[in-house]
Amino acid sequence: MKYLVINGSPHKGNTWKLVEYAVSYVKELDKYAEFSPHREKVDVVYNDMGWADGLILCSTTFNMRETALLKNLIDHFCYLMHRPHFFTKKALFITSVGGVGAKGAVKSITGSLAAIGFNRCYSYRVGTASWNVYKPNEKVKKQLRKVSEKFCEDVKGKKMHYPKSNLLIPYNLFRGMGRYYAPGTEYEAADGVYWTEKKRVARAYDKGIPLHLYQRVIGGIFCFIGKTAGKYMVVTYKK
Numbered sequence: 001m002k003y004l005v006i007n008g009s010p011h012k013g014n015t016w017k018l019v020e021y022a023v024s025y026v027k028e029l030d031k032y033a034e035f036s037p038h039r040e041k042v043d044v045v046y047n048d049m050g051w052a053d054g055l056i057l058c059s060t061t062f063n064m065r066e067t068a069l070l071k072n073l074i075d076h077f078c079y080l081m082h083r084p085h086f087f088t089k090k091a092l093f094i095t096s097v098g099g100v101g102a103k104g105a106v107k108s109i110t111g112s113l114a115a116i117g118f119n120r121c122y123s124y125r126v127g128t129a130s131w132n133v134y135k136p137n138e139k140v141k142k143q144l145r146k147v148s149e150k151f152c153e154d155v156k157g158k159k160m161h162y163p164k165s166n167l168l169i170p171y172n173l174f175r176g177m178g179r180y181y182a183p184g185t186e187y188e189a190a191d192g193v194y195w196t197e198k199k200r201v202a203r204a205y206d207k208g209i210p211l212h213l214y215q216r217v218i219g220g221i222f223c224f225i226g227k228t229a230g231k232y233m234v235v236t237y238k239k
């Protein structure tokens with residue numbers, strides 16, 4: 001399988017040490033794993049995310065969140081929240097923290113990845129009480145091995161999981177509203193092209209992902225709300 005590793009920290013410190021372990025665990029389990037070399041430009045990262053089956057992403061916890069560096073990359077991808085991609089992809093997010101606040105970073109990153117379509121996001125967080133001289137102990141390595149193996153098995157197994165129902169709310173509001181931005185409308189935009197594609201108009205989530213019946217109903221309701229609200233509230237774009 002193919003994996004992309006993104007270092008969201010400004011250096012290769014404590015968090016990177018953990019990533020090196022995670023990568024070695026994945027390599028042990030997936031003998032044919034291919035890793036993309038580090039690239040710098042956003043569009044190249046986007047292409048690599050499309051190329052990879054599994055994404056290993058890390059960031060130090062700075063002030064109870066991900067680094068500004070990683071937030072900046074995610075902000076560059078904010079258009080993907082309007083037009084999610086990556087539905088078949090799985091991710092593993094790793095963060096280290098001096099003591100407290102890693103939960104905030106995990107919540108922020110796993111939420112952002114789910115919003116741009118990622119099917120499942122695993123995470124591992126650890127307190128280091130250290131600045132750059134951290135040595136993971138056996139317990140940490142065991143825990144990290146367990147989560148790395150779960151992630152790798154999931155990537156290799158290619159099983160698509162049902163999405164969380166809360167993701168269907170923005171997805172289907174956009175699906176309902178997208179028609180008002182289609183080519184030929186006053187404020188035509190890329191969103192309008194995406195949401196009027198045949199494969200998207202009739203389904204409450206991407207066609208490659210399974211949905212429960214009740215999720216189809218939720219999707220239908222929010223699509224209707226988006227369609228109705230979109231008649232009265234047009235988002236204007238500078239022409």
Ligand SMILES: Cc1cc2nc3c(=O)[nH]c(=O)nc-3n(C[C@H](O)[C@H](O)[C@H](O)COP(=O)(O)O)c2cc1C
Nearest residue numbers: 013014015060062063064096097098099100101128
């Ligand atoms: C700017 C900055 C902000 C930090 N914020 C926190 C924090 O909110 N909570 C905490 O417990 N440790 C905090 N730390 C400590 C780091 O999270 C911790 O040392 C981490 O393991 C360093 O990982 P790295 O070597 O990969 O950068 C902060 C460190 C820096 C430099």
